[in-house]
Amino acid sequence: MTEHSVASSVAPAATSPASPSSPAAPPSLARTLGELRASSWRSVRVADELRRNAARRIASGQPLVPGVLGFDETVVPQLENALLAGHDIILLGERGQAKTRLIRSLATLLDEWLPIVAGSEINDDPFSPVSRFARLRIAEEGDATPIAWVHRSDRYGEKLATPDTSIADLIGEVDPIKVAEGRYLSDELTLHYGLVPRANRGIFAINELPDLAERIQVGLLNVLEERDVQIRGHRIRLPLDVVLVATANPEDYTNRGRIITPLKDRFGAQIRTHYPRDVATEVAVVRAEAALPDDGPSVTVPGYMDEIVGEISQQARRSPHLNQRSGVSVRLSIANYETLVANARRRALRVGEPEAVPRVSDLASLLSSTQGKVEVEALEEGKEAEVVAALVGAAVLAVFRRRVVLDDVSGIVSEFEGGKVVHTGDDLASSDYLAALREVPALEAPARALAGAEAHESPAALAAAVELVLEGLHLTKRLNKDATGPRALYRSRR
Numbered sequence: 001m002t003e004h005s006v007a008s009s010v011a012p013a014a015t016s017p018a019s020p021s022s023p024a025a026p027p028s029l030a031r032t033l034g035e036l037r038a039s040s041w042r043s044v045r046v047a048d049e050l051r052r053n054a055a056r057r058i059a060s061g062q063p064l065v066p067g068v069l070g071f072d073e074t075v076v077p078q079l080e081n082a083l084l085a086g087h088d089i090i091l092l093g094e095r096g097q098a099k100t101r102l103i104r105s106l107a108t109l110l111d112e113w114l115p116i117v118a119g120s121e122i123n124d125d126p127f128s129p130v131s132r133f134a135r136l137r138i139a140e141e142g143d144a145t146p147i148a149w150v151h152r153s154d155r156y157g158e159k160l161a162t163p164d165t166s167i168a169d170l171i172g173e174v175d176p177i178k179v180a181e182g183r184y185l186s187d188e189l190t191l192h193y194g195l196v197p198r199a200n201r202g203i204f205a206i207n208e209l210p211d212l213a214e215r216i217q218v219g220l221l222n223v224l225e226e227r228d229v230q231i232r233g234h235r236i237r238l239p240l241d242v243v244l245v246a247t248a249n250p251e252d253y254t255n256r257g258r259i260i261t262p263l264k265d266r267f268g269a270q271i272r273t274h275y276p277r278d279v280a281t282e283v284a285v286v287r288a289e290a291a292l293p294d295d296g297p298s299v300t301v302p303g304y305m306d307e308i309v310g311e312i313s314q315q316a317r318r319s320p321h322l323n324q325r326s327g328v329s330v331r332l333s334i335a336n337y338e339t340l341v342a343n344a345r346r347r348a349l350r351v352g353e354p355e356a357v358p359r360v361s362d363l364a365s366l367l368s369s370t371q372g373k374v375e376v377e378a379l380e381e382g383k384e385a386e387v388v389a390a391l392v393g394a395a396v397l398a399v400f401r402r403r404v405v406l407d408d409v410s411g412i413v414s415e416f417e418g419g420k421v422v423h424t425g426d427d428l429a430s431s432d433y434l435a436a437l438r439e440v441p442a443l444e445a446p447a448r449a450l451a452g453a454e455a456h457e458s459p460a461a462l463a464a465a466v467e468l469v470l471e472g473l474h475l476t477k478r479l480n481k482d483a484t485g486p487r488a489l490y491r492s493r494r
Contacts, residue, residue, distance in 0.1 A: 025113055025149035033126050034143030036115055043127050046110075046201055046243050047086035053109045054083040065105040067288065068098050070281040071273070075102070078271045083109070087268025088224055088244045090209065090259075096329020097273040099247040103205045106245065107156040114155060114201060118146035121193050122200040122238070123155070130200070130238050155202030159195050161211040167219045170194045171229045196220075197229055200240045209246040210259050217263045220244070224266035249327075275317060275330065282310035285330050286337045297348035297356045299341055302464055304403045304450065305358045309337045311395035312366070316374055321387045323375040335369040343426060348460075351429040357460035360467040361426040363392050364486040393475060400472030404450055412442040413478050416492040424467050425487035433463035443469060 030036040044052075057064055064076055064083075079102070082089045091099040117124040117134040124134035126147055138145050159165070167173075175192035196204055206212070222228055224244055228237045246267070248259060264270070276282040283306045292299065313336075316328040340358045343365040348356035370388045380387055406412070422436045422443075437444045443466060448455040451465035470490045474481040482489045 022151040022154055025151070029113060029149050030115065030147055032143060032147060033117075033138065033141075033145040036126055036147055037143065041115065043125055045086075046203070046241050049111060050083050050106065050109050050203075050243060051086055053111070054080060057109070064109075065102055066108070068101055068105065069284050069288070070276045071098075071102075075271060075273055078269065082269035082271065085268060088266070089269045089271060090246045090248060090264070090267045091271050091273055092248055092250055093273030094249055094275070094327025094329075096327060096331045097275060098330070099273055100205075100207060102273070103203075103245045103247065104156065104158070106203055106243075107152055110152040110155055110202070112152050114150045114152070115147045116150055116201075118148040120148075122197045122240075123150060123202065125201065125241075130240070155199070156205070157195055157199035157202065158205040158207065161206050161208045163211060163213060165212055165216055167216060168192075168194060170196050170216065171219055172197060194229075196223055196242060197238055197240060199242055200238075201242075203243050203245060206244070206246040209248045209263075214258075214260050217260045221262055221266065224263070275313075275328070276310075279307055279310040279314055282313055282330065282333055283307060286310065286333045289330075289334050290337045290341075292338065292341055293345070297345055297354055299345060299356045300454070300458065300461060301337075301341065301358055302451070302454075302461065304399050304468060305340065305464065306337075307399045307402070308360075308363065308392075308395050309333055309340060311398050312336060312370075312391050315391045315394045315398075319387070319391060321377055321380045321383075321390075323377055326375045328374055332370060332373040335373065336366045339365055339369040347426055350427065353430060353460060355458060355460045357430075357458065357464045359424075359426065359464040360396060360471045361424050361486045361488065363396070364426065366392065396468070396471055397475040400468060400475065404446060404469060404472055406446055406469075408442070409473070409478060412440070412446075412473065413492070415440045415442050416479060416490070417494055419492075421489055421491045422466075422470060423487070423489055424470065427486070428463075430459035430463040433466045434459055436466065437462075 030039050030041070054064060058080060064080055065071075068076075079089070083106075089103075091102060093099055114123065115126055117126050117129055117137060119137070120129075120131060120134050122131050124131050126134075126138070126145065129135050129138055159170070172191055172194040174190050209217075223240065223242065227241065228239045244267075276285060286306070286309060310333055313328055313330070313333045316322055316332065317324065322328065340362050341356070343362040344356040344358040347362075348354070367385055367388050370391075371384050374387075376384050376387055420440050422440060423432070437447070446469050447462060447465040450468060451458075451461045454461040455465065470479065471481075473479040474490060478493070479490050480493045482491070
């Protein structure tokens with residue numbers, strides 16, 4: 001329950017129990033219960049708080065979930081509806097579909113600061129405390145009860161569901177240390193609260209919900225319906241104010257586990273996520289997420305190489321040779337992009353060039369970053385390298401057809417038919433490609449057109465363009481290619 005609209009004249013805040021990384025509460029916030037009563041702050045339910053702040057963001061045209069791409073027309077409208085309706089939410093989708101990022105971003109819709117009874121383990125509302133500790137403290141100290149302020153970042157709790165997760169982890173249990181200190185077992189103060197009560201007046205997220213044992217899922221029914229928890233051995237009920245969100249993989253309903261029907265029924269909204277549906281979105285995600293070093297040779301990645309990396313993942317999601325039930329995560333694109341850049345930087349370091357520009361020959365290095373992120377169908381086991389090579393070839397061909405315009409293919413082919421050959425490789429210097437252009441001058445026009453303005457200033461950019469033109473001519477059956485790993489020789493088909 002919260003709404004932050006505090007008068008600027010109230011006294012300095014008490015020390016907040018926030019984590020060390022949380023910002024310090026402004027000194028203008030109330031520090032006692034009496035000062036809080038005199039301020040303009042009023043309690044609201046967390047669902048109403050999320051609804052109000054989501055409505056403001058929607059009305060102002062701001063993104064509901066900043067940094068998540070490709071969901072504007074599909075997932076985001078459903079998420080907006082769920083928040084405006086005040087529903088608990090389950091996100092359903094394969095691995096690597098930004099489900100966790102979506103649920104974590106919901107914390108930005110909470111008010112920045114929340115007052116609690118100082119010392120409370122479950123963020124007790126000063127105006128409506130639920131724990132015995134907070135009730136006793138307010139009864140004893142009245143308006144002098146100290147208030148602490150919790151930042152929105154500390155009002156989000158998350159648990160990765162595992163088969164060994166217990167009710168004690170989620171709800172709570174008797175603390176034997178408190179009993180040893182002299183308290184009676186019947187005393188509510190002997191309780192150690194679990195993760196859900198500690199997320200009171202906030203958001204609690206469960207990742208991979210089907211991995212929870214069914215008997216543990218039963219323990220969440222009261223949280224979702226009656227909004228309370230009951231801890232065994234104690235005749236207490238804690239009326240909690242929690243918005244519950246969860247993620248699940250569709251296959252988990254039948255493979256690793258399932259979400260019990262009564263629990264599914266208690267989620268107000270089930271939202272299906274998806275992978276980027278086009279190369280442009282895939283590339284945008286990669287550019288936003290890839291971690292690239294800022295030391296060593298400068299790196300310039302041509303737009304067509306970005307597209308090839310994105311196209312590989314798009315091809316993989318349609319491939320009959322891969323297990324589509326396990327999904328092909330966007331993490332594949334990110335890892336491939338980082339590996340591609342690393343291989344180009346390695347070449348630049350070895351040959352002493354100041355600029356690293358990825359080429360088609362660098363794509364051979366993506367085998368290591370791809371194999372662990374796709375599952376080959378049983379009939380294709382042992383052929384992972386062949387499957388990956390086919391995906392790369394299909395991606396290069398698709399981008400070549402989109403990007404390269406050849407006005408006179410016969411001119412290039414005829415020069416190769418005259419006995420010319422071109423060597424390429426991920427260890428060759430850019431000067432070797434400039435020499436190849438002198439040998440096969442018909443390649444220069446399409447290569448420069450592909451490289452654009454950078455072709456005049458960057459030999460490395462021109463070398464990368466030459467490789468794509470050559471590989472495209474091979475894939476369209478205009479040239480032959482003799483390949484050994486990342487090195488290749490292009491020659492006439494005759």
